[in-house]
Amino acid sequence: MISDPNDVRENNLRMVLDMIREAGTISRVDIARAAQLSRSTITNVVNELLPTDLIHESGTVSSVVGRRPILLEFNYDARALLGVDMGASHLTVVAMNLGGRVLAIRRESFPVLTNPDQSIAEIQRLLREVQAEAGYDQEKTWGIGIAVPSPLEGEKLDRLSPIIMSHWIGVDLKREIRAAMRLPVFVDNDANMGALAEKWWGHGREVHNLAFIKVATGVGCGLIINDTIYRGEGGTAGEIGHTSIDVNGPLCRCGLRGCLEAMTGVPAILAAVQAELDNGRPSLLAGKAVTVADVVAAARAGDPMPIEVIQRAGRYLGLAIANLLNLVNPGLIVLGGSVTEAGDMLLSPLRQTVRERSFAKSNAEATITMSRLGEDAVAVGAATLVIQQLLHVPGMPILQVIGGKM
Ligand SMILES: [Zn+2]
Known part of the structure; x- marks a missing residue:
C-alpha cells in the first residue's frame, strides 16, 4: 500500500514517465485512461516532467469532442x-x-x-x-x-x-x-x-514467458515468467548448465558429473575437438591452437569432424531444452553466446531432439530461435x-x- 503523499507523487511520476517512454507519443487523455487517474492528476504530473528534456509536447490530434490536445513525446536520446x-x-x-x-x-x-x-x-x-x-x-x-x-x-x-x-x-x-x-x-x-534484452528489444516483446539460454564458457538460462525475471528462492533459478544430461558424463567445474555445461560449454567443445585430433582424425583444425570461432569456421567450410562436434552439442542442448519446455512451458526460447554462432548447424539437431523429447503441446507452443541482438544481447x-x-x-x-x- 502506498499512502505517503510523496510516495504517491513519485509513483505517479514513475508510471507516467514509463507510459510515455513505452508509447513514444501519447496524449494526456490516453495516459489518464490507461493509468486510471484523473485528468488533473495527469496534468500535474506532466507539468513536473515537461521542464526536463525527457519529454516534450509535439503536434496535435483530433478527438471526438473536437478538442485537439497536444501529444507528449518521449526523448529517447535525453539520457x-x-x-x-x-x-x-x-x-x-x-x-x-x-x-x-x-x-x-x-x-x-x-x-x-x-x-x-x-x-x-x-x-x-x-x-x-x-x-x-x-x-x-x-x-x-x-x-x-x-x-x-x-x-x-x-x-x-x-x-x-x-x-x-x-x-x-x-x-x-x-x-x-x-x-x-x-x-x-x-x-x-x-x-x-x-x-531482459530479448523481452525489451528483441524477439520477446510479444510473449510473457521466455527463456534466454547462453552457451559460452558457461551455460546459463535467464527465465522471464509473467513478464518478470524469475530468480527462485536463493537466486540460482535457471542454472540449466548444471542440470544433468548424462549421469556418467564428464566432471563439471561445479563438482557434479555430466552437466549440460560440461558437455556443451566452450571448454567441452574444445576438449571434444582435441580428443578427435588425438585419435588421428583428419581435420582443418589439426596442428593449431583452436578457439570456438575456429571450430565454427572449420565446420562452415565443410570439415566433417567439427560439424559432428557441433551437432552433438546441439542434441545435448535439445535434451535440456525439452526438459525446460515440459517443466516451464515458455513461449519462446532464445539462444545466445559464442557457441550459438554455429547457427543452423547447432539449431537443426537441437530442434530435432526437442521434437523427439518434449511433450507435444509445450513443444508446439514454443518458438526456438537465435538472438536478434547477437553477441551484444x-x-x-x-x-x-x-x-x-x-x-x-x-x-x-x-x-x-x-x-x-x-
Ligand atoms: Zn555442473
Whole structure:
C-alpha cells in the first residue's frame, strides 16, 4: 500500500514517465485512461516532467469532442545507459540511449575470471570510452548495469558465486565501479540480462514467458515468467548448465558429473575437438591452437569432424531444452553466446531432439530461435537493467532521475 503523499507523487511520476517512454507519443487523455487517474492528476504530473528534456509536447490530434490536445513525446536520446557484459573471458561494454539503440561499443578478450583487479580497471576504462564516444556526461547518464557470469547469492542477491568466481571472493564489484564512476550501479546474472534484452528489444516483446539460454564458457538460462525475471528462492533459478544430461558424463567445474555445461560449454567443445585430433582424425583444425570461432569456421567450410562436434552439442542442448519446455512451458526460447554462432548447424539437431523429447503441446507452443541482438544481447540487457530498475522498482530515486542529477 502506498499512502505517503510523496510516495504517491513519485509513483505517479514513475508510471507516467514509463507510459510515455513505452508509447513514444501519447496524449494526456490516453495516459489518464490507461493509468486510471484523473485528468488533473495527469496534468500535474506532466507539468513536473515537461521542464526536463525527457519529454516534450509535439503536434496535435483530433478527438471526438473536437478538442485537439497536444501529444507528449518521449526523448529517447535525453539520457544514456551504460551496460557491461562481463564474460568469463571477454568484456563487452555499451553506451545505449533510452530506446535500446547502441551508441558506442567496445568488445575485447579479457581473462575476467582469474583477474578481478585488472578486470575492474579495464571495465572502468571501457565505460569512460563508450560514455565519451556517445557524447554523454555524468548528469546525462542514468547509470551502469553489469552482467556477471555467475548466479547472485546471499540474502540481498548481491554476492557472486564463490564456486564459479573463486578469484573474486571478497571483491565488491558494485561498490568499486560505483566509487570510480560516481553513477548508480546494478548487477545481475548474464543470462538474466540476455532474457531482459530479448523481452525489451528483441524477439520477446510479444510473449510473457521466455527463456534466454547462453552457451559460452558457461551455460546459463535467464527465465522471464509473467513478464518478470524469475530468480527462485536463493537466486540460482535457471542454472540449466548444471542440470544433468548424462549421469556418467564428464566432471563439471561445479563438482557434479555430466552437466549440460560440461558437455556443451566452450571448454567441452574444445576438449571434444582435441580428443578427435588425438585419435588421428583428419581435420582443418589439426596442428593449431583452436578457439570456438575456429571450430565454427572449420565446420562452415565443410570439415566433417567439427560439424559432428557441433551437432552433438546441439542434441545435448535439445535434451535440456525439452526438459525446460515440459517443466516451464515458455513461449519462446532464445539462444545466445559464442557457441550459438554455429547457427543452423547447432539449431537443426537441437530442434530435432526437442521434437523427439518434449511433450507435444509445450513443444508446439514454443518458438526456438537465435538472438536478434547477437553477441551484444547481454551487454544491451545490462544497460536495460538500469532503466528497468529506475522506472519499475518503487523506492528508486525517480526525482533525481528526472532532474538529471543522478
Ligand atoms: Zn555442473
